[in-house]
Amino acid sequence: MSYIPILQVTLTVISTLALAFIIGTLLPGIERKYIQARIQQRIGPPVTSPGIMAPLKFSFKENLNPNSPLPSLYKSLPIICFFAVFLILLSLTPQMYGFKAFTSIIAIVGFLKVEEVAYVLMGSLSKSVMSLGLPFPDLAKGAAHPDTERSYLEDISSKRAFRMIAFGSFPLYLAMFIPVAISQSIFLSDIVAYQQANGPFIFTVAGIIGAIVFFIGYMILLNEYPFSILKAKADVIEGPYMEYSSKYRSVLYLTRGFFMFTLGVLFSVLFIGIPPNILSWGILVNIAVALIFPVLMSIMSAFSPVFTYRQFYPVVAATSILGVLAIVIGLL
Amino acid sequence: MVEEKKPNKQDVIETEISMGTVHPAALEPYRVRLFVEDEIVKEAEITIGVNHRGIERIMEGLPVEKANSLTEKVCGICSNAHIWNSVLVAEKGLGIEIPERANYIRIIMEELERLHSHFLYLAHGSEVLGHETFSMRAFSIRETAMELLRMIGGNRVQYGASIIGGVRPRCELNEMRIQKIAEGMDEIEKGITKFADRFVLDPIVMSRIEGIGVIPQKQAIKLEVTGPTLRATGVAQDLREKMKEYEPFDFDVITLDDGDVKSNLLMRVLEIPESIKIIRQAIKNLPSGPVVDRSWEMFDCNTIKSYIEVPRGTLYHSYAIEDGRVRGSVIRTPSMSNIGAMQYACIGDHVTDAQLCIVQCDPCFTCTDRAIKIIDL
Numbered sequence: 013m014s015y016i017p018i019l020q021v022t023l024t025v026i027s028t029l030a031l032a033f034i035i036g037t038l039l040p041g042i043e044r045k046y047i048q049a050r051i052q053q054r055i056g057p058p059v060t061s062p063g064i065m066a067p068l069k070f071s072f073k074e075n076l077n078p079n080s081p082l083p084s085l086y087k088s089l090p091i092i093c094f095f096a097v098f099l100i101l102l103s104l105t106p107q108m109y110g111f112k113a114f115t116s117i118i119a120i121v122g123f124l125k126v127e128e129v130a131y132v133l134m135g136s137l138s139k140s141v142m143s144l145g146l147p148f149p150d151l152a153k154g155a156a157h158p159d160t161e162r163s164y165l166e167d168i169s170s171k172r173a174f175r176m177i178a179f180g181s182f183p184l185y186l187a188m189f190i191p192v193a194i195s196q197s198i199f200l201s202d203i204v205a206y207q208q209a210n211g212p213f214i215f216t217v218a219g220i221i222g223a224i225v226f227f228i229g230y231m232i233l234l235n236e237y238p239f240s241i242l243k244a245k246a247d248v249i250e251g252p253y254m255e256y257s258s259k260y261r262s263v264l265y266l267t268r269g270f271f272m273f274t275l276g277v278l279f280s281v282l283f284i285g286i287p288p289n290i291l292s293w294g295i296l297v298n299i300a301v302a303l304i305f306p307v308l309m310s311i312m313s314a315f316s317p318v319f320t321y322r323q324f325y326p327v328v329a330a331t332s333i334l335g336v337l338a339i340v341i342g343l344l
Numbered sequence: 345m346v347e348e349k350k351p352n353k354q355d356v357i358e359t360e361i362s363m364g365t366v367h368p369a370a371l372e373p374y375r376v377r378l379f380v381e382d383e384i385v386k387e388a389e390i391t392i393g394v395n396h397r398g399i400e401r402i403m404e405g406l407p408v409e410k411a412n413s414l415t416e417k418v419c420g421i422c423s424n425a426h427i428w429n430s431v432l433v434a435e436k437g438l439g440i441e442i443p444e445r446a447n448y449i450r451i452i453m454e455e456l457e458r459l460h461s462h463f464l465y466l467a468h469g470s471e472v473l474g475h476e477t478f479s480m481r482a483f484s485i486r487e488t489a490m491e492l493l494r495m496i497g498g499n500r501v502q503y504g505a506s507i508i509g510g511v512r513p514r515c516e517l518n519e520m521r522i523q524k525i526a527e528g529m530d531e532i533e534k535g536i537t538k539f540a541d542r543f544v545l546d547p548i549v550m551s552r553i554e555g556i557g558v559i560p561q562k563q564a565i566k567l568e569v570t571g572p573t574l575r576a577t578g579v580a581q582d583l584r585e586k587m588k589e590y591e592p593f594d595f596d597v598i599t600l601d602d603g604d605v606k607s608n609l610l611m612r613v614l615e616i617p618e619s620i621k622i623i624r625q626a627i628k629n630l631p632s633g634p635v636v637d638r639s640w641e642m643f644d645c646n647t648i649k650s651y652i653e654v655p656r657g658t659l660y661h662s663y664a665i666e667d668g669r670v671r672g673s674v675i676r677t678p679s680m681s682n683i684g685a686m687q688y689a690c691i692g693d694h695v696t697d698a699q700l701c702i703v704q705c706d707p708c709f710t711c712t713d714r715a716i717k718i719i720d721l
Contacts, residue, residue, distance in 0.1 A: 052480035142367070156387050157379050160360040168361065168383065168695065237474055238548070246369045246472050246699045247361075317552045318474025320694045321383075 021107045028105055028290040029098070035299060036273035037063035037266065039306045047310035063269040070262035078255040079139045086137040089130045090256065090263040096126040097267055101274045106287040109201035116198045117188055120278065124184070124233070127271070128177045131242060134252030135170025142249060169251030172242050176232070179328055180239070184229025186335025190222035191282045193342035200281060207285025214283045221338035223283055228331045230275050230305060234268070237313035239327075244318050276302030358382075361695060365394050369472050369699040374709045378690065378698055385698055388690035390683055396713040403663070403673040408434050408642070409508060411670040415661070416502050418675060419711040421464060423502050424457045424493075425654035426675070426711075429661040431506040432652065437645035437665055438508070444631040446510030447589055449517060452525065452626045453496065453505045454654075455619040459532060460489040461655035462612040462619075465706050466539070469609055472703050473552060478543060485535035492528045495521060510636030522627050529620050536616045543613065553605040557689035557701030560603055567684035571657025573705045576611040577603035583653035592629065593622045605697075608704040642668045654678060656706045679705075679712040 041059035049056025058065070080086040100123045102108060103115045113119060142165055191213055192198050195206035213219035232239045243251035256264055277288050280301040286294040319327065364375035373394040379387040399418055403411040415430040416423045428450055435442065463486035470478035490500050496515050497503025505515045517525070543549060559569065561577040574581055575598060582597040584590045598614045600607040642665070649662040657678030664671040682705040689701035 048476070052477050053484060054480055156389060157360065160358070160379055163359040163361050163380075165361070165363075171383075237476075240474070241696065244474065244696050246474065246697075247363065247695045249368055314477045315546075316475070316548050317470075318696065320552070320696045322694070323548070323551055 025105050025107050028288050032273050036269035039269045039272045043306045043310040048314045051314040067262035067265040071259045073258040075258035080137045089134050090260050093130045094267045096123045097271045097274050099123050104281050106289050115200045131173035131252045132170050135166045138166040138255045139164045140254045165248045169248040180232050183225045183331040187222045187226035190338045190342050193339045204285050212284045218338040218342040225335040238316035238319045273302045276305045372710045383695045385690045388687045392709045395710040400673045403670050405669050420501050421461050422654045424453050428506045429650050429652045432650040433648045433661050434508050437648040440640045442510045443634050445633045446635045448626045448630050449511045455622045456489050456493050458619045458655045460486050465612050472699050488528045488531050516635050540613045556605045556697050557704050558604045559685050559689050568681045569685045570678045570681045572611045575599045576607040593625050595622050605704045677711040679708045
């Protein structure tokens with residue numbers, strides 16, 4: 013008898029996650045086809061291409077073994093990233109709210125950190141031919157500093173990923189603690205219950221500021237223009253992802269779409285108080301937020317050049333100050 | 345006036361970052377070695393030579409007309425400039441005076457080429473900047489110039505307009521073509537005005553390019569920088585002012601002071617209306633008459649030199665004629681002079697800006713891959 017509710021809950025969670033995954037695969041296409049391409053007055057790729065067809069195509073390609081000191085770890089990192097995103101979404105589903113420690117803000121921050129640390133490891137474990145310059149011993153004379161140690165492009169992106177952990181992710185984490193400050197609880201169940209009783213945080217001053225800060229943090233975490241210094245085409249090209257091919261690249265692409273959806277859902281849980289549940293009409297709000305965020309992000313990226321630290325530091329500092337201000341307002 | 349950068353001379357630099365020979369931010373194969381500390385470039389070294397095709401060697405001994413056609417293959421962007429200058433060498437040596445109408449058509453072709461080259465520069469610069477939208481818009485406006493070139497020359501890249509004695513008869517401008525050029529100029533003018541407004545008024549773009557890749561005027565002169573890159577440092581040097589081919593046309597030489605990426609980008613933006621002005625004058629005052637004079641005779645002559653102002657700066661061609669064939673051809677493209685400036689511009693800026701600092705000098709390394717010295721070991 014007790015098996016039936018458990019089965020029902022399991023099926024609901026699986027269906028919610030499956031729906032999220034399916035919509036997540038469409039988000040990169042919507043971002044590139046309907047927003048960026050329209051703004052840039054070009055046709056753009058088919059909407060299914062970046063999120064579905066490209067991963068599908070990559071999954072059937074032959075894999076190239078990376079030039080990595082720890083190839084197994086390097087290859088497992090995209091799967092770890094996907095799993096971390098999966099766990100974040102799982103913790104957001106209302107059926108899991110019984111597992112208090114798993115569904116707290118601290119747990120979500122932890123899973124997000126896994127994602128960020130993975131970038132550092134990806135960069136430091138990859139040594140692609142793109143950085144070597146020439147595919148034969150370099151005997152070119154005339155270098156001003158012949159004894160200088162040569163750095164791989166991925167090394168630079170790894171260092172940048174480390175800096176991002178240090179300061180780049182401040183806005184998102186500060187924004188995540190605004191609902192905590194208002195509801196006086198780190199548990200998602202309390203945050204959702206508080207909003208259902210008192211109205212969504214998005215309609216408060218702290219919530220409005222928090223939404224802006226969250227959005228900036230969202231863009232930084234997704235390494236989207238103008239915050240894509242981690243994989244700036246002008247120098248480090250693809251950065252930490254450079255040597256991923258075939259099914260590993262496929263997983264990376266799928267993770268990105270899934271991550272976009274998950275962060276949208278995280279916002280709707282923290283600031284609107286609607287958790288993702290396929291059995292509730294509230295899932296439409298989750299989907300709407302998950303669509304609005306990439307659209308706004310896409311508009312911003314279409315009109316911005318890539319930032320260097322000269323622009324990055326002031327933006328992060330200003331956004332972080334706003335985040336702190338929102339927390340203070342929330343506490344008052 | 346911008347102060348000169350003085351990089352600290354250090355014996356040991358932390359890291360070297362090597363980009364290329366294949367890199368998505370580079371349009372052509374070349375290699376740049378950046379010596380950096382904490383992602384700030386302390387020294388830069390550009391190596392070219394990957395795309396050496398030995399065109400001058402192939403030209404050796406070819407009939408002059410054939411060799412002239414070959415020079416067009418030096419560059420895919422300023423192909424007209426190469427064939428024009430090569431033809432000018434022969435015309436100077438053989439004492440040929442071309443019909444006035446032919447000169448006007450040559451000027452129209454060259455200025456259309458300048459337009460498409462400058463738009464390509466703006467598009468590439470914006471792309472390296474990470475601003476895809478500006479890049480796409482620049483490409484979109486450039487299409488008009490490309491289509492006009494195709495209409496006149498029959499091709500989008502290799503037009504083959506100039507021949508000894510004038511221009512090819514297929515490049516003759518009839519009323520319909522003149523009308524289309526006039527409409528095209530209106531379209532380009534409208535496009536560049538909108539582009540410039542949006543570009544200059546975008547505070548994020550301005551913060552990204554202001555004070556980056558500064559080449560002070562003194563340094564630019566020392567490095568023998570040429571073309572718009574030199575003019576962006578405040579030196580009013582444009583060979584078109586001294587070329588007799590440009591005598592009938594009125595235009596201004598644009599100069600800016602800062603010598604940074606912003607000045608270089610704006611330099612091209614401001615030069616585009618000047619080219620439009622020249623083309624409008626050319627179609628308005630286009631003389632009547634033949635477009636080619638074939639009554640010339642071939643004879644031997646010693647090495648003849650010709651300099652012209654092309655979109656990137658001063659282009660040099662020289663060769664001697666012996667039995668109607670080319671001897672000792674030398675081509676020197678503007679990027680050869682500007683490589684030093686590209687290396688200098690990178691110093692003191694962030695690694696992400698390095699490609700931008702190189703691109704600001706409008707490099708065309710494939711055209712520059714010319715000299716080769718073989719040392720017998």
